[in-house]
Amino acid sequence: MDQNVFDDPRITAIGLLFEAGAGLSARFAAQFEEHGLSPVEFEVLMRLTRSPGHQLRMTDLAAQTSLSTSGVTRVVDRMERDGLLRRRACPSDRRSSYAVVTAAGLSRLDDTLPGHLRIIEEWFTGQLAPPQLEALLDGLRRVRDAVHPGATAGSTEPAPADC
Amino acid sequence: MDQNVFDDPRITAIGLLFEAGAGLSARFAAQFEEHGLSPVEFEVLMRLTRSPGHQLRMTDLAAQTSLSTSGVTRVVDRMERDGLLRRRACPSDRRSSYAVVTAAGLSRLDDTLPGHLRIIEEWFTGQLAPPQLEALLDGLRRVRDAVHPGATAGSTEPAPADC
DNA sequence: GAGCAACTATAGGCATAGCAATATTCCCTG
DNA sequence: CAGGGAATATTGCTATGCCTATAGTTGCTC
Secondary structure (H helix, E strand, C coil): CCCCHHHHHHHHHHHHHHHHHEEEEEEEEHHHCCCCCEEEEEHHHHHHHHHHHHHHEHHHHCCCCCCCCCHHHHHHHHHHHCCCCCECCCCCCCCCCCEEHHHHHHHHHHHHHHHHHHHHHHHHHHCCCCCHHHHHHHHHHHHHHHHCCCCCCCCCCCCCCCC | CCCHHHHHHHHHHHHHHHHHHHHHHHHHHHHHCCCCCCCCHHHHHHHHHHHHHHHHHHHHHHHCCCCCCCHHHHHHHHHHHHCCCEEEEEECCCCCEEEEEEEHHHHHHHHHHHHHHHHHHHCHHHHHHHHHHHHHHHHHHHHHHHHCCCCCCCCCCCCCCCC
């Protein structure tokens, strides 16, 4: 085992990226919890709400989050039980069903977002001078586009209009 | 619900950070699996191996990873069963025990690291020109230091010499 | 030196999420 | 229009990790 590996600039770099992400994640999770949401539930709420009609097919929701389809089934189960979402059958394809954000879901997201944005600003974007931030984001964009797991909003084709 | 929220630069920024991280994580996980390691196991192996004596008390290991103490107990259980680690009692404090990397653990890490470094380079550091990368890392360092969960190597006081 | 609070590791119970299997539906091909 | 392969959502099983409780140890205070 070569001890020098730990000083490898690649190890340093990836360590920075993940430690920054972990620190932010922890703060996000704490704030989500104040509003009765888990990180995954918040993500689902965001993805659905930013989609046309505040809805998405289960499969598409899975593709846009880090969840598997069975994971989506279960998260939607929970959120439906809590009244944040409801399922709606797709009239044109009886295999598909849509997860739709309810008024309660929108309201919950409304309550949660201001604090969320405040945390992002306090611990991330506000830590850097504007040009520094731009440079950081440019780099991240580059990496994101390279590894792109297809998670960018709108990357999947819009759902059929009749659904 | 204000649709403009989704165009908020803070949302964009945090999205970039997390999508980049998620894409890299997925690739790492696939490569770890080729070597019979989970991401958490790799992290444990790294933290221990970079520590003096290739060992760390359970509590310190928990502090340096994203795991709780009970989580560490169980990961070390598995890795000990697989022969990658062993437990060693601390002679000066009978409450504590150390997780120590075995020869098999070092060898496993040796096998895994080259591919890991290759992935970092291919999808992260190699995606950017050197000055771009420096700018990105400067920004990340700034954010990391702000949110610092105390995970930086060597941040915890060195273990008593007799342990 | 007896009592007590803090610390350390572990075990039990619980929640979450992935994989594989399943049932249903769709669509294409002949 | 019949049949087979692909797609969709769900469920069972399993693995993982957190929270809480527990047992043992330490060190401080009186």
